[in-house]
Amino acid sequence: MRDAPPPARRTALRTLLRAAPRKIEEHSPSAPGFWRSPLRGPWFTAVLGTVLLFGTTLLFVTGLLSYAAYNPDLAAVNDKTPDKGLLGFYLFAWPTDPHWLYRLTQGLHVTVGITLIPVLLAKLWSVLPKLFALPPARSLGHALERLSLLLLVGGALFVFVTGVLNVQLEYVFPGSFYPLHFYGAWVFFGAFVAHAALKLPQTVRVLRAGGLRERLGTHEGREPEEDSGRGGDSGRGPDAADGLVAPRPAGPTVSRRGALGLVGGGSLLLFATTAGQSFDGWPRATALFAPHGGDEPGRGPGAFQINKTARSVGVGADRTGESWRLVVVGPGRTLRLTRADLLDLAQHSADLPIACVEGWSTSDQAWSGVRLRDLAALAGYDGNAADAPGVLVESLQLRGSFRRAALRDNQVRDARSLLALRVNGADLTPDHGYPARVIVPAAPGVLNTKWVSRLTFGEL
Amino acid sequence: MTRTRRLSAPLRRWYGEGPLHLLLLLASFALALYAGVRLLADDWVMVVVWFVGAALLHDLVLVPVYAAADRAVTALVGGRGGGHRERTMYVRVPAALSLLLLLVWYPLITRQVPRYERSTTLPAGVFLTRWLLVTAALFAGSALWCAVRTWSVSRSGREAGTGRG
Numbered sequence: 290m291r292d293a294p295p296p297a298r299r300t301a302l303r304t305l306l307r308a309a310p311r312k313i314e315e316h317s318p319s320a321p322g323f324w325r326s327p328l329r330g331p332w333f334t335a336v337l338g339t340v341l342l343f344g345t346t347l348l349f350v351t352g353l354l355s356y357a358a359y360n361p362d363l364a365a366v367n368d369k370t371p372d373k374g375l376l377g378f379y380l381f382a383w384p385t386d387p388h389w390l391y392r393l394t395q396g397l398h399v400t401v402g403i404t405l406i407p408v409l410l411a412k413l414w415s416v417l418p419k420l421f422a423l424p425p426a427r428s429l430g431h432a433l434e435r436l437s438l439l440l441l442v443g444g445a446l447f448v449f450v451t452g453v454l455n456v457q458l459e460y461v462f463p464g465s466f467y468p469l470h471f472y473g474a475w476v477f478f479g480a481f482v483a484h485a486a487l488k489l490p491q492t493v494r495v496l497r498a499g500g501l502r503e504r505l506g507t508h509e510g511r512e513p514e515e516d517s518g519r520g521g522d523s524g525r526g527p528d529a530a531d532g533l534v535a536p537r538p539a540g541p542t543v544s545r546r547g548a549l550g551l552v553g554g555g556s557l558l559l560f561a562t563t564a565g566q567s568f569d570g571w572p573r574a575t576a577l578f579a580p581h582g583g584d585e586p587g588r589g590p591g592a593f594q595i596n597k598t599a600r601s602v603g604v605g606a607d608r609t610g611e612s613w614r615l616v617v618v619g620p621g622r623t624l625r626l627t628r629a630d631l632l633d634l635a636q637h638s639a640d641l642p643i644a645c646v647e648g649w650s651t652s653d654q655a656w657s658g659v660r661l662r663d664l665a666a667l668a669g670y671d672g673n674a675a676d677a678p679g680v681l682v683e684s685l686q687l688r689g690s691f692r693r694a695a696l697r698d699n700q701v702r703d704a705r706s707l708l709a710l711r712v713n714g715a716d717l718t719p720d721h722g723y724p725a726r727v728i729v730p731a732a733p734g735v736l737n738t739k740w741v742s743r744l745t746f747g748e749l
Numbered sequence: 750m751t752r753t754r755r756l757s758a759p760l761r762r763w764y765g766e767g768p769l770h771l772l773l774l775l776a777s778f779a780l781a782l783y784a785g786v787r788l789l790a791d792d793w794v795m796v797v798v799w800f801v802g803a804a805l806l807h808d809l810v811l812v813p814v815y816a817a818a819d820r821a822v823t824a825l826v827g828g829r830g831g832g833h834r835e836r837t838m839y840v841r842v843p844a845a846l847s848l849l850l851l852l853v854w855y856p857l858i859t860r861q862v863p864r865y866e867r868s869t870t871l872p873a874g875v876f877l878t879r880w881l882l883v884t885a886a887l888f889a890g891s892a893l894w895c896a897v898r899t900w901s902v903s904r905s906g907r908e909a910g911t912g913r914g
Contacts, residue, residue, distance in 0.1 A: 294792075373785055376784060376787075414812060417812060420808055428766065429763070430765040431766070433774045433778075434770075437778070439801075442807075443803060445801070446804055450799075450803055454856065457857050458862050458864050458865050463789075463792045463799055464792050464796070464798050465793030468787065469788065473782075476780075476785050478778040478780075479776075479784070480781060482773075483776070485775055487770065513858065518892045542823050542827065543837075543838060555845065555846055555849045558846055558849070559853060564881075578857070578876060578885065579881045583875060586871055587870070595868075595869055596868065596869070598867065598869070599865070601867045618777070672778050733758075
């Protein structure tokens with residue numbers, strides 16, 4: 290048996306117990322004093338937010354263009370999102386001019402997306418205290434806004450993560466990339482527009498307030514107490530109410546200039562080691578981490594980037610040799626052509642790139658072969674070349690979501706659209722689609738079907 | 750104007766914000782719902798896990814981990830009481846850049862993607878080597894910069910000393 294603690298100790302214990310919840314509260318992330326970085330504040334957030342405003346808009350627009358470039362409204366085989374409904378409201382016939390159009394838009398989409406990752410991370414860091422802010426909602430409006438922020442942050446991370454994984458061929462996300470990235474982007478963008486509109490007035494006010502030098506300026510050599518209310522984000526005034534400025538800031542370990550420099554440096558590093566994958570030659574060698582950076586595959590005329598090898602999609606030499614025939618189907622007519630038959634037809638050449646949805650592309654390659662519109666004429670559309678219809682292209686591939694793909698009439702009619710038999714002065718290599726492949730100006734890589742076995746004109 | 754005021758005052762009391770706020774959020778939710786049911790049409794449980802999980806993983810794991818690492822480096826390099834704070838950047842900058850590259854490209858760097866070589870014919874082993882080399886270069890460059898700065902500061906200090914003497 291023990292005696293009860295003496296009265297003095299009992300009082301101390303009681304005081305401790307009474308103080309404990311307050312102590313815990315002070316050390317929880319919901320307490321304003323928990324967040325100590327003197328960098329946080331409306332100005333820092335506004336700068337990063339402004340970069341993301343322009344960056345995200347560019348990503349969204351180039352993303353929508355990429356979606357349109359597949360011509361999903363043309364045929365079911367092109368459409369990976371058949372229930373898109375109103376979200377396809379803007380679709381249009383993807384043009385063939387300029388021939389580098391998709392190379393540009395998709396190169397921008399992926400390269401800028403990767404470059405913005407440090408900015409996104411810094412922006413999320415800068416507003417993190419707000420995630421833990423209590424009470425959960427001051428009003429119904431505030432509650433709705435916080436719900437919208439879940440869509441914004443979850444959506445941004447979801448879209449960036451699926452994109453970054455997809456370009457590395459790491460298909461671990463739950464489902465097909467196309468619907469996930471496309472519908473995810475719409476959820477994200479809706480929340481993004483609302484957020485941008487709600488925050489724009491404050492952002493403009495904060496950025497217009499001037500004092501750039503003081504805001505960039507180092508805190509170093511100045512005590513944080515001295516700093517508050519002066520150069521940095523003031524603890525007073527309307528901005529203090531938004532909960533970004535630490536009420537008890539720790540001593541600075543880096544200036545805002547330094548922190549923004551680090552974010553910019555991270556972006557620059559990612560850009561410099563990615564952008565080169567959109568060009569052949571020495572720029573590709575600078576893309577140290579991009580999936581199609583570094584070296585070209587092999588040597589010789591076929592040594593340019595390969596999306597899928599013949600082996601990886603189940604196209605063996607047994608089906609591409611002497612026994613191969615191209616079946617061309619038109620109204621009431623079906624032709625079976627050997628490769629020699631195709632080489633006997635009028636040969637044309639076109640300098641066109643391969644541009645992949647993954648963001649990489651090649652420079653122009655010198656293709657030669659038979660014009661698609663000439664094949665349309667053989668199939669029975671032998672009137673004016675300007676009347677040639679669209680075509681359904683089928684490949685020998687056993688795997689791959691675009692082994693059947695449709696091309697629109699404007700793509701077939703373009704004089705540079707070929708069923709290519711040769712590239713850079715030599716026969717196609719097996720990995721570039723031997724015996725014959727489609728090449729169409731400005732079309733996404735997957736619509737430039739390799740190992741073509743059948744062309745059906747007019748019926749998609 | 751007055752009519753708008755008369756309408757928005759009760760809204761403000763009931764809702765806490767102006768009418769524009771409500772309209773914007775409702776429009777945004779309508780769009781999110783329209784796209785969201787399509788996003789969730791296939792494997793909705795896993796998509797929700799990914800969507801919410803990405804935010805939770807970032808906010809509750811990634812940020813605390815890098816913030817703690819940063820604090821540890823600052824304490825270790827900055828000296829007690831932060832007397833050498835400016836020196837911390839020579840460690841934090843190369844470390845942050847190196848980890849950023851790893852964060853973005855970890856599937857390729859850690860050779861998670863067997864289909865990469867099969868699909869592209871490009872060698873998959875180069876990314877780890879490149880990452881290690883770039884990391885080494887970042888730290889070496891930072892060390893060099895630190896040495897040059899230290900040297901020039903001490904020299905200018907000495908010159909100022911002789912000038913005064």
